[in-house]
Amino acid sequence: MKRSLTLAALVIAVIAGGGVWYVQSKLPTRQGQVALDGLQGPVAVRYDERGVPHIRAANQTDMYRALGYVQAQDRLFQMEIMRRLARGELAEVLGPKLIDTDKLFRSLRIRERAASYVAELDYQSPSWQALQAYLDGINQYQASHARPVEFDVLGITPRPFTAEDTISVAGYMAYSFAAAFRTEPLLTYVRDQLGSNYLKVFDLDWQPRGVLSPALSSNDWKNLGSLARLSDQALNQAGLPQFEGSNAWVVSGKRTQSGKPLLAGDPHIRFSAPAVWYEAQLSAPDFELYGYHQALVPFAFLGNNRDFGWSLTMFQNDDLDLIAEKTNPDHPNQVWYHGQWVDMSSSEQQIAVKGQAPVTLTLRRSPHGPIINDVLGSAAGSTPIAMWWGFLETRDPILEGFYQLNRADTLNKARTAATYIHAPGLNLVWANAKGDIGWWAAAQLPKRPAGVNPAFILDGSTSQADKVGFYPFSANPQEENPARGYIVSANFQPVSPAGIEIPGYYNLADRGQQLNRQLSEPGVKWNLKNSQALQLGTRTDYGQRVLKPLLPVLREVVSDPAERQLVEQLAQWQGDYPLDSTAATLFNQLLFSLADAAMSDELGDVYFDTLLSTRV
Structure with missing residues (x-):
């Protein structure tokens, strides 16, 4: 028995020791010396009490190489996930649930734009040299250290980071700013399916022309709603930050x-x-900066x-327009553009999927831009929707x-x-x-063109979608x-x-x-x-502005004593949002209930959810 207990204790000790070693091997280095290839001189890195690195180098190239190294210590998995999201490569490590997200981001053509962008750069420019030094620092850390825990859990094989990854992440940031994917299908549906009077709810200018030509089918509307929802979910489900206001x-x-x-x-x-930001101080004899960086971006x-x-x-x-193309009834791959039928181009890509065979994605492009509703496959509807996007153009x-x-x-x-x-x-x-x-x-x-309102899906068979310069x-x-x-x-x-x-x-x-x-x-x-x-202030006039015309109505129609107390609580509310404010919570619930009562039945679940995610 004693021998068995001793053996069990040894096994537990070995497992515990192995666990400690495993965890310790994943931690960043905060003290000591590290050899880094390519440095022209010594670099000092001091971490303050908040873990912020303060980097001092003899030249700017060494400074950026060190920044890449220390940022990789702290954020390598963030860098990996962000480049995979932007380039449509999440399903390879997260499985088939992310196929639709990969399809969406590939349809945005961020990968192709990143490749052409890098090809056009001046490789002798100081900014390119700085970017290359930074990426080299990241790759040196990755090549010389144990993989992060997340890599082990997901089975991610490390591969070098490139300038194309940096530009792809910039494309992700640009896409996260673009509200058009969610808003334009919604507003066009309201205008053309519910009628122009409903647009008054949003206090928007609108085109009096009415419906699109060609008209969208009920299946087109259904799947544009699905595209708007996918656009919102793609960022939320990836667990990555969205850029909202400031x-x-x-x-x-x-x-x-x-x-x-x-x-x-x-x-x-x-x-x-x-966090999305990586805080660092960078110092060289001719340079001093205290700044906040994003993953894979040295500036x-x-x-x-x-x-x-x-x-x-x-x-x-x-800076993003959605455009409904008119297709040739005899040749569905042709669209009407500037008075003639023009062929759309197409290409195929393979999406690697964890645990199953790769998925083939066919990407089409019209003269206006990439066709983005193809990501919905057979459910995409009969009308191709093209995208003109400033990031690509x-x-x-x-x-x-x-x-x-x-x-x-x-x-x-x-x-x-x-x-x-x-x-x-x-x-x-x-x-x-x-x-x-x-x-x-x-x-x-x-x-x-004059009179064109890009808040709505544009008609590609006319000059609506044309751009006449900048x-x-x-x-x-x-x-x-x-x-x-x-x-x-x-x-x-x-x-x-x-x-x-x-x-x-x-x-x-x-x-x-x-x-x-x-x-x-x-x-x-x-x-x-x-x-x-x-x-840190939380007060605006919005709440009181909205409540002013509502309070007389609420006082007239509410009879229950408990509910009347809530109405008076709203009447006394100053429009601020302290943590313990029940009036602020009540006001937000009232806003949702009003929107639900006014628009949910008319819009249906998909478009109503989209409405809640927009700024209109």
């Missing part, structure tokens, strides 16, 4: 306690673990150098733009960097050490050193200095109006404390 403002020195500009940035990105999207600080919000301009040197912004030391250099951001559209809110403040709505804005950057909304002494960016519809209309899926103005009221208060000197309080 607030930022900047106050000039004449309105601050310190006499220097004060910049506040509050990116609203859905919770994820790990900070938020941050500050010695001369400039900047934050981002979503521009929310509409513009040169979009966004990485070059942020490379230059990271090291901008003059206003002209920073402004030039902003012009390189084409898609997705981003509001750059900034301040510099000289006391300037400003905001640029950075995007390449397409010129659409507006110059000078037509983009922007401000530099306004007399009021502050700038607010909160996703509301901006105004172009050229007077052009900029279609988009903008948020309601209530949050921006609240910020504007508080920042404009005379006599207030802004500092970190009151700016933080402003950033």
Whole structure:
């Protein structure tokens, strides 16, 4: 018995020891020395109490190589999943449930755009050299260390990360900004199936022309709803963050306690673990940056150098059009384009699927762009829906733009960097050490034919979907050193200095109006404390604005004493959202109940769920 117990104890000890060794082998290195090929000199990495790396190198190439290495220590699985999502390769490691998601992302043609994008780059440019050093740091870490636990569990075989992966992740970010996939099928369905009066619910301009030509069948509508739902689920089910809104403002020195500009940035990105941002300080003799990076991107999207600080919000301009093609009854692979029948091109791809045979995906393209409802297979309906997307159609040197912004030391250099951001559209809110403040709505804005409203699916048999070029950057909304002494960016519809209309899926103005009221208060000197309080504020006029016409009706129709108490609770509510507010919860439930009663029966489950995920 004693021998048996001793043997059992040894087995337990071996298993426990093996478990400790296994876990320890997966942990990042925070102390000691590491040999890294390609370094031209020593690099020091210090981690602070929050685990943020502070990297100091003798040159910028070494600095970026070290950044790639330390970010891979912390985020290798995040990098792997994000590139697989963007490139349509999740089913290979997560199984057949992700086939539809892979089909969707492959239909977006991010893979092909990444390949052509990289082929067009200047391989001698400093930004390319920085990207290559960063990717080399990631790959050196991956090649020399045990696979992350997630790789072991899912059976992922490591493969090198490439520049095409970086551009693919940029494409994923651009897609996550694009509300058109969810919104345009919904609004077109409302207009053409329910009638124009229903559009008044959304407070939108609408085309009085009525239905599409060619008309969409009931099966087309059903499957456009499925496409809208798939678009939303693809990001949610992957467990990756979606980019939703953001607030930022900047106050000039004449309105601050310190006499220097004060910049506040509050990116609203859905919770994820790990976080979307990777915080790091980068230092070299000719460079200093404290910034926030995304997976596989070496250049900070938020941050500050010695001369400039900047934050981002979503521009929310509409840079994606959905287009209903008219097909030739005698040749279904032909569409009517500019007065003649034109063949659509097609190609095949194989999607690897864990535990089963690969799936073949046929991708078609019309003159307007990729056909995106083919992802639904035999259920796609009879009308091909093409996609025109700024990410595919513009040169979009966004990485070059942020490379230059990271090291901008003059206003002209920073402004030039902003012009390189084409898609997705981003509001750059900034301040510099000289006391300037400003905001640029950075995007390449397409010129659409007069009278065309891209909030609806466009008719590909006409000139509706044509693009006649792009507006110059000078037509983009922007401000530099306004007399009021502050700038607010909160996703509301901006105004172009050229007077052009900029279609988009903008948020309601209530949050921006609240910020504007508080920042404009005379006599207030802004500092970190009151700016933080402003950033954490939860009150807007939205709730009271919505309730004002409803409360008299509710008081008239509600008779139950307990329910009347709830009505009065709403009447006393100030429109804020503290954690313990039952009135805020009650208001949100009221909003849902009103939307459900007004629209659920008319829209059906699929389109109603889509409505809840849009900004209209």
